[in-house]
Amino acid sequence: EAGVAQSPRYKIIEKRQSVAFWCNPISGHATLYWYQQILGQGPKLLIQFQNNGVVDDSQLPKDRFSAERLKGVDSTLKIQPAKLEDSAVYLCASNPGPATYEQYFGPGTRLTVT
């Protein structure tokens, strides 16, 4: 079974530029999450999708971050414009759906904003 795929693995941009990350969850997984992991901290949720609907985006800085999962499969996370404090690893995870416990993580995208 293929795991969660993410691209790119690394990205360096200047502040005020825009960037997009892509995630392909495990086939058949209805729930998809984006987490932000700042160096030295645990991951924190940005947004959760159930199929193509948003379940929780309360922690997403909506003035600069956006995410979509149009067909209930792949997802993209965008930052526009980026700030220095957005430097972090962006993790995508998926799980089969409600009442299931384990989340499967992708390798992450390491973003550096200069």
Next chain:
Amino acid sequence: GNSVTQMEGPVTLSEEAFLTINCTYTATGYPSLFWYVQYPGEGLQLLLKATKADDKGSNKGFEATYRKETTSFHLEKGSVQVSDSAVYFCALSEGNTPLVFGKGTRLSVIA
């Protein structure tokens, strides 16, 4: 809201030493508890889990017991190896709600 507190690192041990990483949690309901591991340059991997009180999760020689009375889920291993060097995260969730993570504990094992 839910939260997880785990011991600060870094932790440095000699090979074959006993490991304990403390983790306590605060939750409004009945969460599932997890330990995730992040090896250098790699993504998060589930190490073990426990879904109800008194359950013991185990994997690769690591163990943790879900203690509801002390709201704890301490990670233990009897004899660590150099290859166990990584960052360990304690986490909780309820159903498929987002995981709430602790800050992580970096473990370095020296030969």
